[in-house]
Amino acid sequence: MDAKISPDPHRPVGRTDDIEIRLLLEAIFQKYHYDFRGYAMASVKRRLNQARQKFGCATLSALQDRVLHEPELMTELLSFLTVQVSELFRDPQYFRTLREKVIPHLRTYPSLKVWIAGCSTGEELYSFAILFREEGLESRTLFYATDINPEALKKAEAGIYDLDRLKLFTENHRLSGGKSSLSDYYRTAYGAAVFDKSLRKNCVFSDHSLATDAVFAETHLCSCRNVLIYFDCALQDRAIGLFQSSLIRKGFLGLGAKETLRFSRRSEAFSEFARGERLYQKRDLA
Amino acid sequence: MLLIGCLSSRPYGHQRQTVAAVGRGGIGDATLINLLKKAATDRQLRTDLIISLSLAMIAVFFVISGMISFLNVRTLNRNAELVAETHEVLLGLNNIMSLLKDAETGQRGFLLTGEAAYLQPYEEALPAVENQMMALERAMESQPHQVRRLQAMQGHIDSKLAELTRTVDLYRQEGPDAALVVIRRNRGKADMDAMRGLVSDMQDETRSIRQARLVERQEAFVTAFASVLISAVIGVILSVAITWMISRAATLRRRSEWLQSGQAGLSAALLGEQRLDQLARNALIYLAKYTDAHAAAFYAADGSAYKRAATYGVPVDDDLPKNFTRGQGLLGEAVVDGKAMVINNIADSHLTVGAALGQWRPKHVIILPAKSDGVIEAVIELGFLHAYPPATADLLERASEVISVAVRSANYRAALESFLEETQRQSQELQTQSEELRVNNEELEEQSRALKESHVRLEQQQAELEQTNYLLQEQAAQLEVQRDDLSRAKDEVDVKAIELEQSSRYKSDFLANMSHELRTPLNSSLILAKLLSDNTGGNLTEEQVEFARTIQSSGDDLLALINDILDLSKIEAGQMEIHPEPVSLKRLASDLERAFAPVAAQKSLTLITRLGAGVPETVITDRQRLEQVLKNLLSNACKFTEAGSVELAILQDEGRIVFTVKDTGIGISPEHQHLVFDAFRQADGTISRKYGGTGLGLSISRELSRLLGGTLAVASQLGLGSTFSLSLPLANDWSRDELRRDTKVAPPLPAGLPEPLPERPAIPMPRSDVGDDREKLKAGARSILVVEDDPSFARILYDLAHDLDFLCLVAHTAEDAMATAQQYTPSAIVLDVGLPDHSGLSVLDRLKRDVRTRHIPVHVVSAGDYAHTALSLGAVGYMLKPVKREELIDAFKRLEARLDQPMRQILIVEDDEVQRHAMCKLLASQDVECVAVGTAAECLEKLKDQTFDCMVLDLSLPDASGYSLLETLSQEESYAFPPVIVYTGREISYDDEQKLRRYSRSIIIKGAKSPERLLDEVTLFLHQVVAELSPEQQKLLKKAKHRDAMLEGRRILLVEDDVRNVYAVTNIFEPLGAIIAIARNGREALDTLDKTQELPDQAIDLVLMDVMMPEMDGLTAMRKIRENKAWKKLPVIMLTAKAMKDDQERCIAAGANDYMAKPLDVDKLVSLVRVWMPK
């Protein structure tokens, strides 16, 4: 069970593909500084095997060979290794709870900083921006939207989504307790919806890895959803440590629907704020 | 009845309780305690009953024995009476006889004399006899034959008396003869004789009765005596028995109380949701303390074996088994038995008691298998050095079930927890799979669409491709050849570059370290050698004095070398300052001549100085440095010349002035000539070794020459002599810019961060150096934590703390200090800055950022000068080593004063009456007093003569804006300025917020949740030690400012959007005299630079630039800065949160001079700024 969660680098692993994965991740790290070594083994294995097929390599070692010698392949491989799935107001209840329980606290601060870690293609950021605008906090808030996938970041900055996803988005927005019509925030053109530029006026998009980088700002709210599921325990702890040191005293941390602090080494540093919705508040002592 | 009831209800209750304990830890525990209490009460009742029963028995016994005594006494009495009765009878019989004789005598007297007087006894005897007879009759009532005899006697008496009466009557009537006739009939005598016979019979009978009665009495007496004796003995026995029973009951009660409180305590210790190891540890601690055990071990069932879960008082290196199985060893036997096992006076147990001072084997051991529902969940072993409380085994027996149940529920909990964790992991895994699936799906759709499109285009492209293919192949071949060549060349260059970089880095590191590390010890050994060679004590031999002198002179040499190294490293680091001034060449020449004449004379060399034609009077340069170079050249010349001359010539040559030093010495071979200026290279060679000197002189001279804008060259022929020429520009432009370039031309900084001091590895320090009171520490005790790596100074502080009645903790490293502070939260801390692992300042910073420790006053002691940083980080005081004892005492006293904090006071400034009242209500508490005012004027009034711990300020006041009030407070010295919490109803613009942040760390906008936050922030303020500065501290600060003149008045532009960092950086640099301008993003930074460019007195000297910022990020701004010609040389240090090397390279590539990784380290940042700050 242990081995499944966190590959212990010191323990010899017999299986060839495990060795190959380890070596490949190491190679990627050394060459491109993308650190996937602390990711959940099962997922990484699946992603790499798909990539291997896609690139037509017989073995992972062959893939490694190509990745090392064809830097442009890395961009593509990155899109395999980082899974870009997102929606506007994904899990509407989460945003509803934010709106009802967290926003009143945030209102007491003259200026706010919100960190959306692993923002993917930006849906989460736009959800927050719309939510904060509806609640009248947008003007005093600065968002940091970070991710390790530069392609995703570019898409996030563009804010253009397929028109056929809008139906779901609109429904989610409504369920999250949206106070306005979602169509106020986008224009449609050429089968796509372009989100209002002004929504990202107060946003810094940046390449930032939870696996290797340090804290960059003091924040009032960190939302990191469906990112930790790809990490093993140690890496989850590291990421949570970053949020802990970034958050102000009594700051808020939001996680994805299947993520929890319960088994983290740092669970002591947070208290559950809204249980069903994985919203935590940093404790005094932390 | 009651007892039976309790007992019969027990099994049921017991079962239910077990189930409950397993199901829900907490509730089960409570039931358990109740049950225990009940059982204890049962036992209590039983002993009470026995005691009362025996008391009742005693009472009954005493009543009975009393009654027996009473009866005895009565019998005795009666017997005495009876004896007395016989006595009376005897007496009465005698009486009667004597009365009769009296009567007879009287009659005879009368008959003889005829005198009536003789008749008196006779007359008196008549009634007396009657009385006596009646008395006798009464006395003899119970004896019938005696009565009969008495009646017979009565007959005789009657006849005798009748005869007497007749004779008397006859005498009187007929005269004596008639009377005599009657007498002679002898009837009277016969009566008397018969009577005598009867009396004697009766007397005999009575005597024998009396004898019998006496015997009877004797017997009664003996019986009485015996019964008294017996009852006394029984009484004693009973009393003893009862006493024994009562005392036994008391012991039992004490024991049961002991057991009961032991069980209750144990249950309490096991209460709550504890992990197995916590549980085991708690159980052990409790049991060991309760039973005075010295060592203990806890084994919990783990499958079929038992695994050690906790120990108590056992040394780490003990050979105690980690686990055992059924039947293995004593522990295993105990499991088989299922009963507690007590072993006394054992020779060798596997348990060991360990303390700092030694290890012992316990003499007595109790092993307890903890069992419930027939399953042994744990085994506990207790070891005792001495005898243990007698009920211990019993207690353990009883605790067995509690422990077992607790262990079981802990195990259940752990299992549950791990199941939960597993489920959580699976659900995460599922989520990743579902996300992946979605992506795959999308991708598939995308692919099939793309496939169709591309298929059409493919045909067409195929043709095109084939055509171009041929061409391409051709080109590729060519390119490949070129590329190979290129890459080979590049590789070579790269290798060279790396080598170069490395050697220069090694050198810098070496220089920095060595000079610093060597000077200190050398200084003291020089002083000591000097003391020795002075031989003030007069007790050294000539030879020894000579030795001392040798030590001193070698030391001097060494010091000279170190000074040289230091010089060199200074120049290379660009820290050597140049002070240009007009230098008279004539004077220079004559000074030098005077200085070297003695040396030359000693070696019989001719010393010539020559001033060439057209040489100007003066040249503008740094006299000291120029002299240093020339002296070095001259002394080398003298040193390497055995015969001939040394010549110093000053000439002019095309706008330059040339100083040549020419000798006729050994000369330098052509292959060595280019090496002589290289530091260390030459030192490897043999030259310096042969002729003494550091070998660095020439390197320094060359660097100095460069600094002065000149060059130094050598021409020489082996065996003929050498000529060194220093050429300086005549007219040097000593403008600031030029200088800056020159000083900076010095070698490039190594790629890594230039560090102020190389980090030394953490050395684990044995704590035993200086003792420590951590064992003695109790909650509420006054304690001081001394953080000091020098054991002797730590010792001094330790003793001082004791003198002042503090307990003292000692930590030697920064990590240790943090850990100790967090664990023991001492009342105060004395902190050294120079610690082996990290700077003490980092400790201070961490202490002040940790809620648990930030209230602890810290006094900083240091050999270096960090006064300002320390105070601004929140230290209460600062001392520079060496420190006098009085100063130390003073510091301790100040810490002490801190500890006796009076009532906290809060000032509330709020214009709205209702809110003011509400806030007072909210904030006031037992030890917090609120003073509320409504206007700025009132606020000032209050602050003039009172100090507050904290102030809550509304921004809109009727007479002034809150902001201007704050400004006034910060400027006017006459007001106290407590920490401020701004509490305002309106939103605040970013700029206003920045302005307010200067005075107030927390700003709260009123709203639904604001009271909660206000209370929270106020509480926080009140718990932290406010870093207000006393006047002497302020003086210290001013001094500190002057010391760091380099930053005084310099302008630093901080481009950063994170308030926390803005605050920190401002706090670091402003006290050092630097002026901080702030830009929130790249664009603002460019604006600020633009604006200040034209104003010479506001020009920015250095920029600290964050990378991640809104609007324009740091890298873009950096590039823009470098695009502008005017800012080409502006030093910019970038602050980055990215850890990757390439990110940092990107900073440099964008034009940054240096970078620093976040989180920011105060010391590093200051030194980095010092390095880059233009001189």
Ligand SMILES: C[S@@+](CC[C@H](N)C(=O)[O-])C[C@H]1O[C@@H](n2cnc3c(N)ncnc32)[C@H](O)[C@@H]1O
């Ligand atoms: C499934 S998406 C989550 C998107 C969004 N937060 C949501 O819940 O809708 C996961 C994102 O995490 C990003 N990510 C993966 N590893 C990361 C790391 N080490 N640091 C930052 N982001 C990372 C991936 O690039 C991807 O965009």
